[in-house]
Amino acid sequence: MQEDFLHYIWKHRKFEQNNLETTQGDSVLVASVGQHNFNSGPDFFNAQLKIGNQLWAGNVEIHVKSSDWFLHNHEQDKAYDTIILHVVWDHDTDVFRSDNTVVPTLQLKDFTRKEVLNNYEKLFLKNGKWINCENDFASVEGFLRNNWLERLxxxxxxxxxxxxxxxxxxxxxxxxxxxxxxxxxxxxxxxxxxxxxxxxxxxxxxxxxxxxxxxxxxxxxxxxxxxxxxxxxxxxxxxxxxxxxxxxxxxxxxxxxxxxxxxxxxxxxxxxxxxxxxxxxxxxxxxxxxxxxxxxxxxxxxxxxxxxxxxxxxxxxxxxxxxxxxxxxxxxxxxxxxxxxxxxxxxxxxxxxxxxxxxxxxxxxxxxxxIASEKNGIVDAFNGLKKVSNSSLQSQALIQLKNEYCNKNKCLQCAIGNSLINP
Known part of the structure; x- marks a missing residue:
């Protein structure tokens, strides 16, 4: 399990939102997941939640295991006193703010949709593939793929x-x-x-x-x-x-x-x-x-x-x-x-x-x-999966896709990867 995937699940609400509850047994209602932070500090700013009967506005921190809180030394950083919810895949220990109050924890594996998890595991199961979605690239809907290539x-x-x-x-x-x-x-x-x-x-x-x-x-x-x-x-x-x-x-x-x-x-x-x-x-x-x-x-x-x-x-x-x-x-x-x-x-x-x-x-x-499509190893390989490059716009986009997304395993930031994880 990768922390990036947990960010994806939280950010795009790929979890069962009814009957959410913390590991302490309090109900959780997510009004806003917050703003994704790509710099240092908490992972999501300004989330809005209702935990039990209390309304909260603050930050959300995400880890694979609860104990990663201590591995990253968050207990020594007062910036993490603003955390209103600790979102984890495995809850293996409670964590505390500097005033010794317990940070509410949501264990995502209890609420993540099985289909999303299975598709994620399938996508990232390499087995010598040229790109992660090699077996499914041809099945991606054309309108989505073309829009993504234009953006790329x-x-x-x-x-x-x-x-x-x-x-x-x-x-x-x-x-x-x-x-x-x-x-x-x-x-x-x-x-x-x-x-x-x-x-x-x-x-x-x-x-x-x-x-x-x-x-x-x-x-x-x-x-x-x-x-x-x-x-x-x-x-x-x-x-x-x-x-x-x-x-x-x-x-x-x-x-x-x-x-x-x-x-x-x-x-x-x-x-x-x-x-x-x-x-x-x-x-x-x-x-x-x-x-x-x-x-x-x-x-x-x-x-x-x-x-x-x-x-x-x-x-x-x-x-x-x-x-x-x-x-x-x-x-x-x-x-x-x-x-x-x-x-x-x-x-x-x-x-x-x-x-x-x-x-x-x-x-x-x-x-x-x-302008006619370029001919090179990357473009030819994509065309081998499905004929998608008929112009320089598409061939340049495919080069960008391979170098900046496929090679870096950034499937969660890719429209094609997203569509395969969550059809």
């Missing part, structure tokens, strides 16, 4: 907002700089995300603004900060980049000694950092007011149009500075743009609008619902 999607946006807020502090509230850093990170994908992040952070955004007037200048800035212009390759494009970067480095006093080294290993050529950095430069060259454009866009097609850029012409026949390849235009694909929208654009749009007091939840939900 916004929880995930809130979590991503923490990174954005930290960057805002570092950049003195420069939203354009924050967007550039976040966008660069996601241009690097999983393998080079941290490298691209460090490259973007190594450049003051005003330098990016001043370099936007010329695509090759912006490429030289990014390639130079990435440490990719130190090899001495012999072609005109590379030589021009080196020359341009030397000028920029001196002009803006640039340093790149904190940049994380880039990786090419195990990457498909279209994801090589050379291609992605050139595409990033093209994006900022084509859209001098990219952040404003992104904040104003309200449809998926508008975003696809905005991000439809290609690497510069040199990269049409190259993936690296040295070796030529079959000619092809290196344009951002829709699937790559989807990743940028999921991981950068929508979180920043959500956070920015929230700070400005603007309502964009409907727009964000619409766009997230239109």
């Amino acid at each position: 999607y916004f929880e995930r946006l809130e979590r991503k907002s923490e990174t954005i807020q930290n960057l805002l502090k570092e950049t003195k509230n420069d939203w354009e700089a924050v967007f550039f850093i976040m966008l660069a990170k996601n241009f690097g994908l999983k393998v080079n995300g941290e490298s691209f992040y460090s490259i973007a952070k190594s450049i003051d955004f005003p330098v990016v603004r001043k370099s936007q007037v010329n695509k090759q200048t912006l490429e030289a800035l990014l390639f130079g900060q990435a440490g990719m212009l130190e090899e001495g390759f012999e072609n005109a494009y590379y030589t021009d980049l080196v020359k341009e970067y030397k000028f920029l480095k001196q002009k803006f006093n640039l340093e790149n000694n904190t940049v994380t080294p880039l990786q090419f290993f195990r990457l498909r050529p279209p994801n090589f950092p050379t291609i992605r950095l050139s595409q990033l430069a093209s994006l900022y060259y084509e859209h001098k007011n990219l952040f404003s454009n992104v904040m104003e866009a309200e449809s998926l097609e508008a975003f696809y149009k905005l991000f439809k850029v290609s690497a510069s012409s040199f990269w049409s026949s190259h993936y690296t500075f040295q070796k030529t390849s079959k000619t092809s235009t290196k344009t951002l694909t829709r699937s790559f743009i989807d990743l940028l929208l999921i991981n950068t654009v929508l979180p920043v749009k959500f956070c920015y609008s929230k700070e400005k007091g603007e309502e964009v939840d409907t727009v964000i939900l619409k766009i997230a619902s239109e």
Whole structure:
């Protein structure tokens, strides 16, 4: 038996409320269970009870065993003199206030509904399951599940907002700089995300603004900060980049000694950092007011149009500075743009609008619902239990569900877990 489950039973009144009585034999009528306290102190504040013929207003403390009162040293803390009811699963000893009066005790196991207890035990009986509700996930009612996934999607946006807020502090509230850093990170994908992040952070955004007037200048800035212009390759494009970067480095006093080294290993050529950095430069060259454009866009097609850029012409026949390849235009694909929208654009749009007091939840939900579902281990596993992910909204929500609820056994705080415990 877990104390969290006792909190759940009390908070949601999952006990037989008629004929309640204390271990001392006094009747109990619960007018209000009180306010759940997640910090130090009693578990529920300001409960309202009638015990025997006496009306009480005060706090409720919950333990698995009555003797846990002494294990937690509550007898030494006067804050617990305000306890009007001690709710336990097993009553193994009486407890007293500092004036030696007995604290009334309610033994929950005498009044908990058997169905709720059986469902709880079934849910938390692991037996090697991927998630606790693995055997019952498919049976959850669709309306409940979809509402919960929508809420989880916004929880995930809130979590991503923490990174954005930290960057805002570092950049003195420069939203354009924050967007550039976040966008660069996601241009690097999983393998080079941290490298691209460090490259973007190594450049003051005003330098990016001043370099936007010329695509090759912006490429030289990014390639130079990435440490990719130190090899001495012999072609005109590379030589021009080196020359341009030397000028920029001196002009803006640039340093790149904190940049994380880039990786090419195990990457498909279209994801090589050379291609992605050139595409990033093209994006900022084509859209001098990219952040404003992104904040104003309200449809998926508008975003696809905005991000439809290609690497510069040199990269049409190259993936690296040295070796030529079959000619092809290196344009951002829709699937790559989807990743940028999921991981950068929508979180920043959500956070920015929230700070400005603007309502964009409907727009964000619409766009997230239109983007195709991600494919990864978590989403595939949930779809294996029941096909539930058809959009990025649902795939992002499932990631949040698995990482923040399933992995942490927080079934009692999960709408799906609740529905299975108390059908």
